[in-house]
Amino acid sequence: MAGRTARERARLLHDYRVRIDNARVYDVAIRSPLDEAPRLSARMGNRVLLKREDAQAVYSFKLRGAYNRIVRLSDAERRRGVICASAGNHAQGVALAAQRLGIPAWIVMPRTTPQIKVDSVRSLGARAVLHGDAYDDAAEHAAELCAAKGLSYIPPYDDPEIIAGQGTVAREIIAQHPDPIDAVFVPVGGGGLIAGVAAYLKAVRPEVRIIGVEPSDSNCLAAAMKAGRRVSLPQVGLFADGVAVRQIGKENFRLARHFVDEVITVETDEICAAIRDMFNEKRAVPEPAGALGIAGIKRWVVQHGVRDQTLCAIVSGANVNFDRLRHIAERAELGDANEALLAVTIPERPGSFRRFCRDLGRHNISEFNYRYADAQGAHVFVGVKLAGGRDEAAQVLEGLRASGYAVVDLSGDEIAKVHIRYMVGGRAPGLSDERLFRIEFPERPGALLNFLSRLGDQWNISLFHYRNHGAAHGRVLVGLQVPRRERAENRRVLDEIGYPWWEESENPGYELFLGTA
Incomplete structure (x- = not known):
């Protein structure tokens, strides 16, 4: 063996x-x-x-492989043209290779593809065909066009x-x-x-x-x-x-x-x-x-x-x-451990913020988010600048806890970084059966309406926060009032809608800043 x-x-x-x-690549690379x-x-x-x-x-780098594959087509294959499915760099590589060789090219892209990439493909002389909401939809349509038109399919990576x-x-x-x-x-x-x-x-x-x-x-x-x-x-x-x-x-x-x-x-x-x-x-x-x-x-x-x-x-x-x-x-600051995001509970009384800053020592505060919740303790969302990376972050946590503060490190919490830091102060007294979900919506017209229509009127929406990051999918935080006996049905409906989702009901940042009071 x-x-x-x-x-x-x-x-x-x-x-x-x-x-x-x-390999022939330097006609384009x-x-x-x-x-x-x-x-x-x-x-x-x-x-x-x-x-x-x-x-x-x-x-x-994608133009290297695309050109090396296309340049080896026969004259008959070149006359018929090439096709690929891609929303990114492979699309531009195929388009440029086809342009240099004078070959017709079809690029099938999801409708969620950013316009700048669609425009780039078209500027290289290729025909951009927008189909479906995801890559799999585009790939399926590309296979259909490939068979119908006798085109040569140029795969993105799985080809010698x-x-x-x-x-x-x-x-x-x-x-x-x-x-x-x-x-x-x-x-x-x-x-x-x-x-x-x-x-x-x-x-x-x-x-x-x-x-x-x-x-x-x-x-x-x-x-x-x-x-x-x-x-x-x-x-x-x-x-x-x-x-x-x-x-x-x-x-x-x-x-x-x-x-x-x-x-x-x-x-x-x-x-x-x-x-x-x-x-x-x-x-x-x-x-x-x-x-x-x-x-x-x-x-x-x-x-x-x-x-x-x-x-x-x-x-x-x-x-x-x-x-x-x-x-x-x-x-980027979090990625190099130059910042820590902390949830800190301080007493709800005059002078608490000043005392907290004194106990924090010689660390700059990059953000401090707070809204009155009750007469006892205040949960604050604070960003702390660091010079010594993760070791210094551990020292800050140890020092605050030694001073009597309840502290939760949220530096690695995706919900805290994408949503909660922009929503502090949203606690809802008396709200029952709230469940929290993180969902990725496709960036296309009608995505929200589709979600709401298929969700139906069975569960009340108690929280909704959306942020766009210039990607093909938007990040959404949704709160739904779902009684315990209906949770399995709720999960089934979310699966049927087809958007990727994760339940975050036990997220510590949610419990501190957004959950029911």
Whole structure:
């Protein structure tokens, strides 16, 4: 068995090295820069390099694989044209490749796709077809058009030529930095990039560690590695939409399980901090998926305590919606543990706020949210600036508790960060049977009306808070009055509506600031 595995590894390495060496990408792609990151290097105690795929013509590595796949079509296939389903970077890569080769292209995109991406595809000469509310709807329609028109379907990642095109990123890294590299950190979605990078590097520099980086709520490769087979995630987070994939590709996993050394996951706040790091380093703003490699380096260095190594992060893309920058800026401080969000109970009497600030010591308060609730204690939502990261946060918590305050750390609480900090003071006396739900609404006309219509009149809506973050889905917090005997029916109806949802009725921030008095 071991011998058969070794032979398979050797065959795969040889096959993909040949494919990558022969890949045709430079009709559309540049040899992207491999930049030093002096600020990050100083902070991390390691030499950090950034492979700048955000500098490509469509601000993403995706044009490499798309072109390498399309350029190999026969003349008859080219005349008929190509099609893909995508709401993001693959769409622009296919559109640009088709434009350069003079091939008709259809790009099927969900109706929730931001207009800037639709306009970008059309500006490249492709026909943007808007269909459905999610990627699966668009993919199904693309398959129908593909069959009806005799088009060639260009997959986003699960194809040897796509993988080979993406693998040229690794070939460039080796050419640009012939000195030793200890590890390369690769963003992972469907797996095309990491499959190509890992196959090439293990063929020519097997000592280099290949480390995949995924969001903790969209970790299809980590789940597959753990299970020893491909698995389909029941839900995926949408913040890093460029890697929001339920299942890694079949060929991609075949390569990854042989050649990827490790997969780590990072949180949303860490991704936001990595975006800010890139801006501070290069005055460039990667998209959330594009910053995963940087976030991965930061977490890995802390976890393993490594120093004086050469670490390379692939910055995979920069197609970020401008509307998301506010959210990213809000969360970056938390991602580097430069801020703590606390729920603190102080006495409801004159001078309590002054005493709290005195007990807090020489820490700046970034926000303080409070509204009178009762004559006893006041629950305040406070942001505290930190200079010493998580160790200092622990000291602040210990000091406040030693001074007699009841404190709950909400720094890692998604409900607190997205909703509660904007809703403090909303406690409702006498409200019975309230249950709290976090729901992701598709950003399209009629989404709210559809939700309300299918929910019906059975349960009263007692709370509703919506925030848009420039993504294809809006984050909604909903309170419903649901008697205990009706909870199973309530969950069934929410499932039937089809929007991703999570119950948050036991959330500590909700109980302190929004729950029934």
